[in-house]
Amino acid sequence: MKNAFEFKKLIVPGVVMLAFWGIALWGYLVSGYTQPLIMFGYIGTSLGVGLGLYGTLPKRQKPIGRRLTLFLIGLFLVGFAIFMGHENVQIEGFLFGLLTGVIQMGVIHYFIAKIVGPLLFGxxxxxxxxxAVMVLDLLPFKRPAGRLPGKWGWLRYLHFGLSLALVLLLVYVVGFRAGAAGTAAVTWFIVGNLAYYAIGIGLAYALKDNRAFCKYLCPVSVPLKLTSRFALLKIKxxxxxxxxxxxxxxxxPMDIRISDYTAAGTRVLSTECSLCQTCITVCPKDALKLSFGFDLSGKDLLRERVV
Ligand code: SF4
Ligand code: SF4
Ligand code: SF4
Structure with a gap:
């Protein structure tokens, strides 16, 4: 019985790892380059190992699996972008790549991790x-008091709109087309990320919330929220x-009213869920689990802080 139970916990990690290896192989066969094979194979293996560790380690040690994966993938992608691809893999680099036809790993990464992937894995x-979260999650404010009341979450859409407008302006008005790859692109990526870290850490301390940057300012959350609405993998x-x-x-960490979804008989439909699985770990009744399914509707039920 025990073995069957442990095996169950490895189904999701196994599916995720196999899916990434499928993408890696497909990318290799279509392009003839080994880069997709290395990149997506590595990411899939890291995710599989991290999710597997998270599923099987004792409760107190579970966060090790997630932290390890964040560092394995985060450091790899940043290093890959700067030293191998010479690319800007911030959202502006992705937009530059689309508009100028520079379809390198940055663009493919966005399609897989942030547009198509969330349809499957949220x-x-x-x-x-x-x-970004690889660093922000090390800060001490892991249990936020809730969301700021009001429309502060819309700042993310404003940020996304401004990034898009800036890239359109630079490409079509100024004639600057080197924002996706090359020295200028790498400089943009490094400076942009340093700015994100500074703002993210500042916000975390100001609002006592490690994930404040995600909730109020991150432009990448805009496409992520859109496609993850239909994610097959969710908390149930x-x-x-x-x-x-x-x-x-x-x-x-994302202030989701999980028990309201449970009481309503639906999976956790909030597009704010990062599938960190903290809720599963802390539930004293083992009432939560990861599940594959399909939901047509979606609603963000979020906890607001009292100010
Ligand atoms: S919302 Fe943005 S900063 Fe936060 S984890 Fe997602 S991509 Fe990273
Ligand atoms: S997995 Fe659970 S704890 Fe993590 S963000 Fe989603 S609902 Fe919240
Ligand atoms: S029993 Fe579990 S799922 Fe229900 S509210 Fe408590 S921690 Fe959440």
């Missing part, structure tokens, strides 16, 4: 691979087991 990127609660103790919600 915002797994945000919980397990993002190089068992209403018969749930005692509405709210322990999961107090620990959720």
């Amino acid at each position: 915002r797994l990127w945000c919980g397990w691979a993002c190089w 609660g068992d209403a018969a087991k749930c005692t509405a103790c709210h322990a999961c919600e107090k620990q959720c």
